[in-house]
Structures are given as structure tokens and as C-alpha cells.
Amino acid sequence: MGDIDSAFIQSTEHRPKLKVLESGEIPVIDLSQSNEEELISNIGKACEKWGFFQVINHGVPFEVSEKVEIFADKFFKQSIEEKKKVKRDEVNSMGYHDGEHTKNVKDWKEVFDYLVENSTHIPSSHELHDKELRVLTNQWPQYPHDFREALQEYAKEIEKLAYKLLELISLSLGLAGDQFHGCFKDQLSMVRLNHYPPCPFPDLALGVGHHKDASALTVLAQDDVGGLQVKRKSDGEWIPVKPTPHAFIINVGDIVQVWSNDKYESVEHRVVVNTERERYSIPFFFFPSHDVMVKPVEELVTEQNPARYREYNWGKFFANRNRSDFKKRDVENIQIHHFRILD
Numbered sequence: 001m002g003d004i005d006s007a008f009i010q011s012t013e014h015r016p017k018l019k020v021l022e023s024g025e026i027p028v029i030d031l032s033q034s035n036e037e038e039l040i041s042n043i044g045k046a047c048e049k050w051g052f053f054q055v056i057n058h059g060v061p062f063e064v065s066e067k068v069e070i071f072a073d074k075f076f077k078q079s080i081e082e083k084k085k086v087k088r089d090e091v092n093s094m095g096y097h098d099g100e101h102t103k104n105v106k107d108w109k110e111v112f113d114y115l116v117e118n119s120t121h122i123p124s125s126h127e128l129h130d131k132e133l134r135v136l137t138n139q140w141p142q143y144p145h146d147f148r149e150a151l152q153e154y155a156k157e158i159e160k161l162a163y164k165l166l167e168l169i170s171l172s173l174g175l176a177g178d179q180f181h182g183c184f185k186d187q188l189s190m191v192r193l194n195h196y197p198p199c200p201f202p203d204l205a206l207g208v209g210h211h212k213d214a215s216a217l218t219v220l221a222q223d224d225v226g227g228l229q230v231k232r233k234s235d236g237e238w239i240p241v242k243p244t245p246h247a248f249i250i251n252v253g254d255i256v257q258v259w260s261n262d263k264y265e266s267v268e269h270r271v272v273v274n275t276e277r278e279r280y281s282i283p284f285f286f287f288p289s290h291d292v293m294v295k296p297v298e299e300l301v302t303e304q305n306p307a308r309y310r311e312y313n314w315g316k317f318f319a320n321r322n323r324s325d326f327k328k329r330d331v332e333n334i335q336i337h338h339f340r341i342l343d
């Protein structure tokens with residue numbers, strides 16, 4: 001079996017229990033249901049109680065998702081030299097990467113990231129005084145053929161679903177359906193292909209360490225292997241999300257937490273590894289444009305419920321996060337709680 005590289009070892013408190021609780025609790029919501037009021041209410045309840053739900057009958061054609069899964073497998077099965085031809089680096093954060101750290105511990109996975117908009121503006125640096133922008137562009141591999149077309153088609157389909165979900169979430173908060181649409185004009189949204197190889201150290205390593213997504217919301221496809229766990233709000237237990245055929249897993253991200261002034265929380269989640277089977281998952285992170293200032297929505301702020309966050313610039317937050325993905329750093333990376341107004 002050999003020894004595990006110490007970069008992968010989780011601290012004792014974050015190591016997974018090998019015996020997991022029964023799953024099946026995360027709500028499954030049918031988006032095709034005709035009673036819109038009930039649909040909105042169910043989404044609101046799921047956001048409040050879990051921060052996570054699954055959707056079925058979502059309108060994304062199965063062939064589009066299936067194609068991406070096949071291409072993902074073809075891409076990751078190539079040699080490391082081939083994959084590294086589209087390696088991400090500190091300047092271009094899109095492309096292939098096999099050294100990501102979450103909370104300063106290395107994840108047992110490899111990824112391929114691409115932007116939904118193909119190229120978009122981001123701040124040149126995380127420094128607040130630096131107003132310069134630069135263009136962030138996708139890197140596409142030569143092989144597999146038609147990889148780019150399949151992945152872009154997928155992104156466009158999921159983007160439609162993400163707008164629809166954001167609309168339903170806005171309505172559930174008592175806001176206009178299109179309240180946030182303007183924030184995504186020059187969006188930084190990206191799709192990630194996650195490949196988790198089998199791992200002989202399931203008690204020490206994680207596929208992705210515990211974290212919250214920085215997005216407004218995340219739309220995740222997973223295969224039938226399982227491994228995603230969500231921290232239950234009521235008692236802090238890690239609950240597995242059972243793979244549901246053709247469903248997407250939706251979670252509230254940090255931005256919706258701030259917009260909703262903590263009504264909907266961005267919930268911690270992580271991925272445990274599997275000793276026998278490799279696993280694929282594909283999150284779509286719905287990210288606003290770089291110039292969006294994120295703050296609690298005015299309509300949701302009252303004297304009794306004052307704003308709990310100072311505003312922050314999304315582009316700078318994004319640039320700051322990208323710095324920490326490469327190596328173990330001694331400090332915690334940027335989090336929304338750094339903008340919390342203490343009472």
C-alpha cells in the first residue's frame with residue numbers, strides 16, 4: 001500500500017468516520033411541478049433547513065450531461081504529461097490542476113476548470129488599491145476531439161438552470177424573480193470537472209476537505225459512486241448525499257448567504273474517498289461579474305434585522321481565493337466571515 005504523502009493527511013478532527021450515517025434526507029424537488037407557489041415554498045424551506053437540495057425534471061437534456069461525463073473520463077485517462085499541457089498556474093487559474101489544497105490540506109483529486117464565458121475580466125491582483133483588470137481565458141486541450149464543444153454546451157444548459165434556480169430562490173426570499181440577474185452580465189461562473197481516483201487511505205485523506213462554496217449557488221452533477229457529505233445544520237453530523245439518477249445537487253453559496261443576510265446559509269460540505277472506485281463530479285459555480293459589490297439586499301435589512309456584513313468586491317474575493325489553491329499557506333484564505341459586522 002505504501003505511505004501517504006503527508007500533504008494529504010487531515011488533522012484528527014477533520015478525518016472522516018468510515019461508518020457513515022444513512023442518507024436520503026436531503027430534499028428532492030421536482031422542478032416540473034405545476035404549483036409554483038408550492039415549489040417556491042419548498043425551495044425556501046430546503047435552503048433554510050439544509051442549504052442543499054436535489055432537483056429532478058430540471059430540463060437539462062440527459063445526453064448533454066452524459067457527453068460531458070464521457071469526455072471527462074477520456075481527458076483524465078490521458079498521461080499526466082498530456083494533461084499538464086493545459087495546466088493552470090498562478091496567472092491562469094483555468095485548466096488542469098492536481099495539487100489543490102482546501103483549508104491548507106491537499107485534496108485527493110484532479111480537476112479541469114473552465115469559464116462559462118470563455119474569457120472574462122478579473123482584477124489583476126487581490127490588492128484592494130490595485131484597480132487594474134486583466135483577461136482570464138480558457139485553456140482547451142487538443143484531445144479529446146470535440147471536448148470544448150461538449151463542455152461549452154453543458155455550461156450553457158446549466159447556466160439556464162442556474163438562472164431559474166436563482167429566480168426561485170429570490171422569489172422565496174420575497175424578492176423579484178430577476179433581482180440578481182444584472183449581477184451576472186460579465187459573469188465569472190466556471191465549471192469544474194472533478195476526478196477522484198481510488199484512494200487507499202480513506203481514514204486519513206479527503207477528496208475535498210470541508211469547505212463552503214464562494215458562489216451565489218452551485219449546481220452539481222455526481223455519478224453513482226457517492227462521497228459528498230453535507231454538515232447537517234441541526235447537529236453538525238456529516239450526512240451523505242445519496243446519488244439520485246439524473247438529479248442535480250444544488251447548494252446555497254456564500255453570496256446568497258450574504259444577500260439574504262444569513263436567512264439562507266452556505267453549508268459546509270466535503271468529499272470522502274473510495275478505496276475501490278474512481279468518482280466524477282461536475283460542479284457549476286454561479287459567480288457574478290468581477291465588479292459586483294456583495295452585501296445584504298436592502299429589502300431584507302430592517303432595524304430589527306440590521307445588515308450583518310460589510311460589502312465586499314467579488315472580483316477581489318475571487319482573486320484572493322485563487323492565490324491559496326496552490327500551496328499550503330499558514331493563514332486561512334479569505335472568507336465571508338471576515339466581512340461580518342459584529343454586534
Ligand SMILES: O=C(O)CCC(=O)C(=O)O
Nearest residue numbers: 194208222228271281283
Ligand atoms: O464532488 C463533490 O461532490 C463536491 C465537490 C465540491 O464540493 C466542490 O468542488 O466545491
Ligand SMILES: [Fe+2]
Nearest residue numbers: 211212213269
Ligand atoms: Fe463545494
